[in-house]
Amino acid sequence: MTAEPTASPALSPEVTARWQARFRAPRVSLPDWAQDAPHRNLYASDVSGVVEQYAWDRETDVHRQVTDRPNGTLIGTLSPDGETIWWFADTDGDEFGIWMTQPFPGGPDAVAVPEVGPAYPAGLEVGRTLVAIGRSTDDGSELWLAPHGGTPRVIYRHTDPASVDALTQDDQLLVISHSEPGDPRYPALRVLRTADTTEDAPAVVAEKWDGEGLGLHALEFGPLPDDRRLLVSHERRGREELLIWDVEADTETEIVLDLPGDVTAGFYPDGSALLVGHDHAARSEIYRYDLATGALEKLDTPPGVVRGATARPDGTVELAWSSSQLPPVIRRADGPVVLSVADEEPPAAYPVEDRWVAGPGGDVHALVVRPDGPAPYATAFLVHGGPESADDDSYRARRAAYVDAGYAVVHVNYRGSSGYGSAWRDALTGRPGLTELEDIAAVYDALLAEGFLDRERVLLTGGSWGGFLTLLGLGTQPERWTAGIAEVPVADYLAAYEDEMEGLRAYDRALFGGSPEEVHDVYVRSSPITYVDAVAAPVLVVAGANDPRCPIRQIDNYLEQLEKLGKDHEVYRFDAGHGSLVIEETIRQVEVALAFALRHVKP
Template sequence: MSRGFRLFYPALPVLAEHAPHRAVYVGDVDGRCEILAWDRRAGRARQITDRPTGTIRAALDPGGNTVWWFDDDLAGVGTWRICDFDRPDRSVAALPTVDPARHGGIAMAADGGAMVGLSGDDGLVLRMRTADGQVTERARVAGYAYLVDLDPAGRLVAVGADASAATAVTVLTVDGARVAEIAGRPDRRVWALGFAPGGGPARLLLVVEDRGGYLPATWTERGGLVRHDWCRFDTEITAGWFPDGRRILVRQDRHARSLLHEVDLDGQTRTMVDTPPGSILDAAVWPDGDVAYIWSDSVTPPQLRSVRGVELPYGPTGPDAPGAPDESVTTDCHRDEIWVPGPGGPVHALVATPTDRERPRPAVFLVHGGPFQHARDAYDPLVEILVSTGCTVVRVNYRGSSGYGSAWRNDFGAGVGLTQLEDLAAVRAHLIAQGAIEDRRTALWGTSWGGYLTLLALGRQPELWRLGVAISPVADYVAAFEAAAPAVRELDVLLFGGTPEQVPERYARASPITYVEQVRAPVLLAVSTGDVRCPPAPVEAYARLLAARRIPHQVVRRQAGHEDFDAHSHLALMQTVLLFMQRHFDGVREEGTPVALAMARPAG
């Protein structure tokens, strides 16, 4: 990777379909994510956006002439702007008569126009901006939905929704007429991924969950849905097309790592793509045929790689730009993985242990977000920071985590949150029995869903945990449901089997505020003012209940959205959390803590 602009957000650069030497990507600009225009022939990148809170969404027209970027606020509400690839300093509103809304997808037409999805409380609105700048509304889709793709001929649009719903995927004409609906079920979910490039009848790629596994499928207007049952995977996959419209690149998440497969749908062949062990955070076949991917492992921050050896460009000041971080700094520790017997089956966990400490050690369980994400064999600066303080760091892929098959991913048998606590407790008990960690010095640290599980565990299992750090958590599920964005409410309905009005007892049983009277451990709470996924007001109410009981706690308030893409803000938060741990969690040392490593990528 270059020492100029580096990756900040784990997503691939977007290349212009008909001018693949032109690209846009999210890069690191002074510790903040911004959109950069990259001329691959010249080997140089130019900064497109410059916003205090950063920018993470961009698109490029097929000819490589026009850059689109989303100008949103902390709550994710904003408008699309456009500028010339060669004149990034002059941007104008792409949809000048359209009110700000949340991003709901964007797809480029071959002639330089674009279909844009914008979502609000009433659903998704699709608008078309033609190459000459005319903007018209084309369709409205009620409820939670998002734009997937526009077919190469510019005639059909694919819209995705809840993958288990009867309208998991809807195909429309560009004028809004319904062409087809592809149904999902709770045990047979369906995801649309995109139309095949090139000419001929439109062919839509999908992933279908079936009998515990996952397989690719295709849809055409004449033939309907065709499942490729010969190509079954035992864990979660996503995929994208090769330029020939015949092969697909499949990315499989499996047991905290990733695999790439080249699949010929017509020839019925499947071949592994040679990639190093670790995690692939994004992958695609570029228009020039190069297979590109974002790769990381436990000691390497995310970096762009490709079969042809592509590298990111230098910034405007060249390879010796000042202030570029040293991405090779890691803490000396022992990394291992374990499988622990649990109530729902073997539980996989990643464990990092200081090499200079006698056993047993204090432990911090880093609880991943989600609920359907997973702890990866990927670089996490929090692991480096916490190991340097003398703690063992444990990352558990409890039930609900992806990468272990649909049965594991869909198992919430003991209740939302409560199922996951069973697995966390099982791994904790195993490590204590092995003499690896101390019984009286185990802590929890989580962000978003991980922060929610942290608060739930402190109240449901107060005898197990001695400290909690909850960043952007859910503290009261009912209150959070009422204040959250539509996409979040859709997820809650899926998890709980209904709304708080329909199944109030399930929400109450899974809500941390129900158990706040049982909390004994010190708690640090971090909230963001613009968070519409995990709203701050319920967390503030939870903190007041802790204060009434004189439980040691601290509330950190940040001017940010749910995801904070400012590395300086993360650095400040990490410093605050470490000071809190030093005061309230015996055994955490201060000296040698490489807090600057928090600059390596956004947390969460």
């Protein structure tokens, strides 16, 4: 038993250099461009070793670092005229802060709207004549309007989650999402007239709610000067689909596409077509949908995952793409690389194989990666967070590091994952954690029967919700796991609920069926600390001191119980929030995790 990580058998210098090179290879996000000055772009990159915001003038090809903070800057956007950069200033990854501005050519930072106090961000829409800002605190949500040269005012306030979502090109209409029907997972939409809306007298233009269990998400308004078309994501047929809502006429047109997976979209700049993203079975495709003819044209992209795509004013499409083997690239759909900050390509990684396994709630999709050599393998189950997320066929440096170290890797898109329909995503309601672990167990059993894994050498690991599932799995399925690594996890759900940000408390109330006061036993049943006595495997816990999502006190509660019970455990703490934007810190965390794995689960 130890409180801090100890030394471990080292990987060879060649293997160590290879996995670290994947993390150190600089990455960039898909550039955001100013609507009225499309040559002015903003992107995030870790080229400095820390994720920061960068300005890029395409006419001069000049790149400039905008922010420079010890723990990085993740969120930024541009004003429509391209003159001003907006970026969010939190403290050491705690996600609580204020919006700052900086001139695009460079200059001093300024507090964007001093009247809007520090909070968790809940949307930002920067218009030509005003700005809409959403903020969330322990008291709930506030939405503000700040006219240029005018007095900022609160236009909406509620104890449940709400956000600013989209603004018309002429700044006259703003759409907000809200949770007044009762479940923040399935928001409703409200359109407000910005000129005269106030908190006490909202100028409501239109409302839309699809009913219990059916969410609506505003994607964007049409790009024309007087456009009143709002592109909306709905799930009326059990998956994410599209509709266009004319908010002034209050009429809608569903976009019915013959595609099996979830879809999202954005307008082409001339407003005549949609750029459609389609996610299905851990891969992505993109399409052009002609609004006049209904023609759907597939754009030619390699197999893999598209993390974002945008149509430029000249009609070209740019996207962020990677595959399990090939690293991320910002490229045009027709091939040419648009933006790269790396001097050389990082090492290639490993292909994933698909598995479909019969589970208690339906077929479970898993992805597996084989190391060199024959089966059965020492195996690492890398469990994704969210839970409304999914593992896919994208480039993952962490996955590849485990394979480099000699492990097979298994990803399970358990019930609760996104991309497999609404019913699959919502199936864990009322029984979170235990539901997902049933699906993980089904995949485990199938791979054991296949001879893929060695049951004496199986690691369970994940971050955030995946860390929660790791600790819960170690306590409820101790016979399955040789060791566990839980990164930034929920460990004591009652304490986590008390300390986490209000938006997550609202999410938990919906997921569990109420607050801990209302459904205490449900929280206890799904809390890892309930089962700490049964933990038999050594466990490593990685925790962020400033984490607002999985706060440190509830992790310490769990660690204290491990210590009291004499359980074999280690802990690694870092001075940031829900993960780190500092590359060397991330590498250090992976080093600690691999060292722990190599000591307890021999490849």
